[in-house]
Amino acid sequence: MIRVLVSSAPIDLAAELERLEVGGAVATFTGLVRADKVAGRGDVAVLELEHYPGATEAALTRLLDQAVTRWALTAASVVHRVGAMRPGERIVFVGTASAHRAAALEACAYLIDRLKTDAPFWKRETVAGEARWVEARDSDDAAAARWGA
Amino acid sequence: MKILYFAWVRERIGTGEEDVEVPATVTTVAQLIDWLAMRSDAHAAAFADRDRLRAAVDQAFVSLDAPIGAAREVAIFPPVTGG
Numbered sequence: 001m002i003r004v005l006v007s008s009a010p011i012d013l014a015a016e017l018e019r020l021e022v023g024g025a026v027a028t029f030t031g032l033v034r035a036d037k038v039a040g041r042g043d044v045a046v047l048e049l050e051h052y053p054g055a056t057e058a059a060l061t062r063l064l065d066q067a068v069t070r071w072a073l074t075a076a077s078v079v080h081r082v083g084a085m086r087p088g089e090r091i092v093f094v095g096t097a098s099a100h101r102a103a104a105l106e107a108c109a110y111l112i113d114r115l116k117t118d119a120p121f122w123k124r125e126t127v128a129g130e131a132r133w134v135e136a137r138d139s140d141d142a143a144a145a146r147w148g149a
Numbered sequence: 150m151k152i153l154y155f156a157w158v159r160e161r162i163g164t165g166e167e168d169v170e171v172p173a174t175v176t177t178v179a180q181l182i183d184w185l186a187m188r189s190d191a192h193a194a195a196f197a198d199r200d201r202l203r204a205a206v207d208q209a210f211v212s213l214d215a216p217i218g219a220a221r222e223v224a225i226f227p228p229v230t231g232g
Binding site for chain 2: 058091140
């Protein structure tokens with residue numbers, strides 16, 4: 001009932017949703033690569049994701065275990081893409097299933113907030129042919145902290 | 150001990166992985182970083198700003214003052230930016 005996948009393959013939403021239909025309620029979050037404007041440089045053309053193989057899967061499994069216990073979930077998935085992506089492509093999928101909606105919705109928000117600070121992924125943006133590593137944001141730390149330890 | 154580097158730490162050092170014999174006097178992640186910084190100018194440059202470094206000992210996230218004990222693998226990297 002827990003699913004962790006870190007892969008360079010595109011995320012198949014229909015297949016991921018179907019896996020979660022094991023309770024009365026399913027909540028999902030899908031993150032897409034944004035064509036962000038970078039001041040003075042232009043639009044993001046390519047986003048690359050690097051990760052720490054092994055440690056990434058372990059961190060995501062730990063998060064899912066915590067969520068399943070805290071919200072009595074019937075299923076929970078995190079699928080994260082790595083490698084090179086273009087704007088509009090799916091980068092991350094988080095899905096939760098529970099008996100009723102409140103637990104699924106809350107757990108889904110918890111997982112995406114915590115994933116941003118607790119899992120070893122690094123983003124690199126290519127703008128106008130030049131690649132730069134994305135800086136961590138304090139707002140992500142604040143979002144993760146609101147859930148407690 | 151296997152040392153792993155990720156993202157711009159990896160790029161600045163020029164490799165993602167190296168095997169090192171760590172002296173017994175090096176007991177914390179911070180001391181390990183000080184010791185690794187002496188290996189080359191590239192290491193020193195990558196480790197110049199300690200506030201921008203994070204670490205994992207045997208794949209568990211730790212603070213830089215954490216002990217390295219008998220770890221098999223220590224990773225040094227920037228703050229994470231996934232999701």
